[in-house]
Amino acid sequence: MSRWYAEIILPLPLDTTFTYAIPAEMENSVRVGYRVIVPFGRKKYYTGIVRSLTTQSPEGFETKEIAVALDNHPIVRHPQLKLWEWVAEYYMCAAGDVYKAAVPSGLKVESETFVEVNPDYEPGEDTPLDDREAMIVSLLGDEKCMAVSAIARELTVKNLPALITSMIDKGILVISEKIIERYRAVRHTVVIPEYDISGMADAFSSVKSAKKQERLLMTLTEMSGVNRRGADVKEVDRKELLDRAGVTSAVLNAVIKKGLARIEKREINRFKFDGTPTGKLPLLTQAQMKACDEITAQWRDKSTVLLHGVTSSGKTEIYSHLIDAALSRGEQVLYLVPEIALTTQLTRRLQNVFGNSVVVYHSKFSDNERVDIWKTMLAEQTPRVILGARSSLFLPFGRLGLVIVDEEHESSYKQADPAPRYNARDTALVLASMHGAKALLGSATPSVETYYKAINGKFGLVSLTTRYNELPLPPIHIVDMKRARQRGEVEGPLSLDAVRSINGAVEASKQAILFRNRRGFAPMVRCKQCAWVPKCQYCDVSLTYHNHSRQLVCHYCGAVYELPDLCPQCRQPAIEVIGYGTERVEGEIENIFPASKVLRMDLDTTRNKDGYESIIDAFSSHKADILVGTQMVTKGLDFGTVSTVVVINADELINIPDFKASERAFNMLEQVSGRAGRGDAAGSEVIIQTYTPDHPILQFVSGHSYLGFYEHEIEERKRYLYPPFTRIIYIYLKHADASVLQQFSHAYAQLLASQLGSRVSGPDQPRVTRVKSLYIQKIMIKVEAGASLAKLRQVLKDTYVKMAKNPAIKNSQVYYDVDP
Ligand code: ADP
Ligand code: ZN
Ligand code: ZN
Numbered sequence: 001m002s003r004w005y006a007e008i009i010l011p012l013p014l015d016t017t018f019t020y021a022i023p024a025e026m027e028n029s030v031r032v033g034y035r036v037i038v039p040f041g042r043k044k045y046y047t048g049i050v051r052s053l054t055t056q057s058p059e060g061f062e063t064k065e066i067a068v069a070l071d072n073h074p075i076v077r078h079p080q081l082k083l084w085e086w087v088a089e090y091y092m093c094a095a096g097d098v099y100k101a102a103v104p105s106g107l108k109v110e111s112e113t114f115v116e117v118n119p120d121y122e123p124g125e126d127t128p129l130d131d132r133e134a135m136i137v138s139l140l141g142d143e144k145c146m147a148v149s150a151i152a153r154e155l156t157v158k159n160l161p162a163l164i165t166s167m168i169d170k171g172i173l174v175i176s177e178k179i180i181e182r183y184r185a186v187r188h189t190v191v192i193p194e195y196d197i198s199g200m201a202d203a204f205s206s207v208k209s210a211k212k213q214e215r216l217l218m219t220l221t222e223m224s225g226v227n228r229r230g231a232d233v234k235e236v237d238r239k240e241l242l243d244r245a246g247v248t249s250a251v252l253n254a255v256i257k258k259g260l261a262r263i264e265k266r267e268i269n270r271f272k273f274d275g276t277p278t279g280k281l282p283l284l285t286q287a288q289m290k291a292c293d294e295i296t297a298q299w300r301d302k303s304t305v306l307l308h309g310v311t312s313s314g315k316t317e318i319y320s321h322l323i324d325a326a327l328s329r330g331e332q333v334l335y336l337v338p339e340i341a342l343t344t345q346l347t348r349r350l351q352n353v354f355g356n357s358v359v360v361y362h363s364k365f366s367d368n369e370r371v372d373i374w375k376t377m378l379a380e381q382t383p384r385v386i387l388g389a390r391s392s393l394f395l396p397f398g399r400l401g402l403v404i405v406d407e408e409h410e411s412s413y414k415q416a417d418p419a420p421r422y423n424a425r426d427t428a429l430v431l432a433s434m435h436g437a438k439a440l441l442g443s444a445t446p447s448v449e450t451y452y453k454a455i456n457g458k459f460g461l462v463s464l465t466t467r468y469n470e471l472p473l474p475p476i477h478i479v480d481m482k483r484a485r486q487r488g489e490v491e492g493p494l495s496l497d498a499v500r501s502i503n504g505a506v507e508a509s510k511q512a513i514l515f516r517n518r519r520g521f522a523p524m525v526r527c528k529q530c531a532w533v534p535k536c537q538y539c540d541v542s543l544t545y546h547n548h549s550r551q552l553v554c555h556y557c558g559a560v561y562e563l564p565d566l567c568p569q570c571r572q573p574a575i576e577v578i579g580y581g582t583e584r585v586e587g588e589i590e591n592i593f594p595a596s597k598v599l600r601m602d603l604d605t606t607r608n609k610d611g612y613e614s615i616i617d618a619f620s621s622h623k624a625d626i627l628v629g630t631q632m633v634t635k636g637l638d639f640g641t642v643s644t645v646v647v648i649n650a651d652e653l654i655n656i657p658d659f660k661a662s663e664r665a666f667n668m669l670e671q672v673s674g675r676a677g678r679g680d681a682a683g684s685e686v687i688i689q690t691y692t693p694d695h696p697i698l699q700f701v702s703g704h705s706y707l708g709f710y711e712h713e714i715e716e717r718k719r720y721l722y723p724p725f726t727r728i729i730y731i732y733l734k735h736a737d738a739s740v741l742q743q744f745s746h747a748y749a750q751l752l753a754s755q756l757g758s759r760v761s762g763p764d765q766p767r768v769t770r771v772k773s774l775y776i777q778k779i780m781i782k783v784e785a786g787a788s789l790a791k792l793r794q795v796l797k798d799t800y801v802k803m804a805k806n807p808a809i810k811n812s813q814v815y816y817d818v819d820p
Contacts, residue, residue: 004022004053006036009049009095013097018040020063029069033049033074033078034074035050035070080397083393083430084098090422093420102391115146116144118172120171189264190236190238190264191237192263193220193261194261210251210254212245213247216251220236223244235264281320282317287464288468291309292318295322298461303432304460306408307443308446310464311670312471312674313444317468323385323402329401331401332398333403333404334386334388334404334431335386336424338412339635340362341612341632342637343360344616363391393427400432400437403432404439408441408446410635426819452714476685477501494588505643510642512646513628514626514646515631515647515672516582519602520582520584521544521577522545523578524578525543525552527574529574532567538554538770538771538772538773539772540771541768550562585648586600601616601633602632606632633672647686665697666701669698722782725785726782727787729796730780730816731779733745733812733814735811735812741812742777747806751799756783
C-alpha cells in the first residue's frame, strides 16, 4: 500500500509548500483545505492548510509527520485556494503571507509551541530542578499546556526558549498535543425572572430585609418587563443587570437560591439585526433606473462594468437594486468599501432593506467575531451581502454572484504593508471571474486606469451625470492664501472666507466639514534659536507634536518622545510648534466658534471599534456643527445638512513626487467637495485654501470636470510612460547599514539592467530614507503594458537567487510592490 503525503501551506513568509507524511490513522481526516498541525524547524508547531495530497514520496530528505488533524470539513475551499495562489503569484509574495492575511488567527490556532509537563516525569533525586526549571514546572502544574509565549508573559526568565528546549531534552517537558483552539463561540449569560406579575408582591417580600437583593429584583423586574401586563418577558443580560443594579454576582446568586430567577447561557448570534427591515427598495429616479438597466444590459457581454456617477447621484441606491436581484437569484454579494468608516453608514442603509442578510466584516472586528462569520459562511449557503473592507474578499464564498467595488479609485484598496501588497479592487475582479460573478466598479472620480479600460471597451461604462433631485454640485471657491496673508485675512488655520462660510453654515443650522490631512497637534517642532528639529531615533522623519498626551510621536514607527522644555542643542527655552494638525485645528475652531460643537475624526479618535460609529452618529444626528478630519472625512459619507466644506491646505495633496499624486489630489478634492450640498443646495460651498491657486488640478476641481482632468492626466501618463501605458514594479531593499545597502542595491540594479535594460531605473532613495532602523532603497521596473509578466517575474526571481550569493543579502529585506 502506498503512503500518502500532504503539501502544506504554513503561515510563514516562505515561497513554497512543505511536504508532510500522513500517519495511517489520519488518512481519512486529512483533505485539501483542512487544517493540520505540523512540526516545523527544531521545536516549533504551526497550523497549516492542506494544499494537495500525493502518493509521491519526496526524495532526498526525510519527511516529518503531521502531528494533529483538526477538521472534518474544509476550512478553505478550492476557489479560495486558487485566489491565494493568484495573489501570491501576481503580487510576488509567499502563499504563507496570503494565508496569514486571509484567515483570522482564531482559525490558525497558535502558531507557537505548546508545552506541558511530561506525564512520565518523576520529580526526584536523579533529576533535580534548578530554580528556573522549578518555576516553570509549578506554573504548568499537572496538566496545563501553555504556549512558550504565554509562559514568557507569566515569568521573567532569561532566554526562555533555550531553557524550554533543554527541559525537553531532559525529559521534564514535552511538546503538547493538546493544542487548544483559541476560538470560542461567544456565549453570554441571561437572567430570567421566575415570578410573574401576580407573584411580584411575594417575590419582593422575600427580599425585604436584604437591600441589595431588593435593588437587584427591582432592576430585573424593570428590565425584563414582568411588571408590564401583557408584554413579553424579556431575558436580561447578566452583566448589564449587575451593572445597572450596582450589585455583585453574589447578590444575584442569593436571589437565584431563593428561586426568584434563573440563569441560562445563550450563544451570541452576531448576524442579528435588531431593527425591522422595511424590505423596501428605494424607488429609483428615471436616470437611476436607466443606469441600472444599462448596467444589467452591459453585463451580458462584459463581466465588469464601471458606474461613473457624480457624487450624490444615488450610486448606493442603484447598488441596492442590483444586490436585491442577486440575492433573489440565491447568490452571495461582496460589497467592498475602501474605508471601515464607510461601513457604518452603509450597514444601516443596507440593513433597512435587507435586514439580517447583511454581514459586515473588517479588521476592527475581534478575531472571534471574524471566526464566527467565517464559520457561518462555511456552514451555510444562504444568500447574503458581505459589506467589508479589503480583507473580506478572502472570505469563503460559495456561490458569489455579484461583486461591487465602491469608490474604486481609492488608493486605500492597495495594501502597503505587510505582504501581501495587493490591490483589493483588482483582486476582487479576479475573484469575480473565478466565480463567474459580475462585477461593478463605482466612482465619481474613476481611477485613470479604470476609465481608460472603460472607454477602450475592456469594461462596460455607464454614466450618471446628475445628482439625485437634480441638485447642483456645490460651487468651488479657491482662496489664495498668500494674498489672504498679505491682507491679514487669516485667522489661525483659516482664511476669513472660510470663517465666513462656516459661520453662515452654523447660523443657518447647517454643518461644516474641515479637511486637513495631518493628524496630531503640530506637524513640525523647532527651536527658534538654533533651528534644532526633533527627529525619530529609528526613522528619517521629524516628529509630530500631540497636545493631549504632550508627546512627540513618530508617525512611521509609533515611537513616542517627551517634548523637552529646553532645546537639547542650545539649552534655550526656545522650542516652538509650527503648523496645524487636526488636533490643533479642532482647538482653533473651538476658539473661533465658541458656541459650536466640534468633532474630530482621524486615526487618533477612531482607534477602537466603535470610534467611527460614535463620531459619524453624532455628526449625522447634528449633535455637532463642525467635523474636522483627515482623508477619512473625504470619502463616501452621506450627511444631508453639510453646506460648507473647507480644504485647509490643498498644496500638501498636490506637491507629492509620485506619478499618482495628481490623480489622488484631484480625487480627494472632488470627493471632499461632494460632501457638500447633498440634502439641499442652498448656500452650499467648497473653500479650497492654497498657495498655488493656478494649479491645473485646482482648475479641474473648480469646474467639477472629471473628463478635463482625465484627458490632461492620460496625456501626461502617455508622455512619461506611466500606467496604463506601462506596468510598474518597485523592488524595495532594506538594511540597517546605509553603505552596505548602497552597494548591495547598486549591484542588484545592475544585474537587473543587464537583462531588462532601460526598463530598470534606480536604485533611488524614497522620500523617507530610513524607517524602523532600516535604510531603504527602491528600484523601479517599468515594462511595456503588453509585456509578458510571467517572463518578467522569472527574471526577477532569478536575479534574487543570484543576488543571494551576495553576503549583504543576509540581513537585508527584499520585497516587491506590484502596481504601486
Ligand atoms: P452616491 O453614492 O452616488 O454618492 P447616494 O446613493 O449616497 O449617492 O445618494 C445621495 C443621497 O440621495 C442619499 O442620501 C440617498 O438616500 C439619496 N437618494 C439617492 N437616490 C434616491 C432615490 N431614488 N430615492 C430616495 N433617495 C435617494
Ligand atoms: Zn536650540
Ligand atoms: Zn520612527
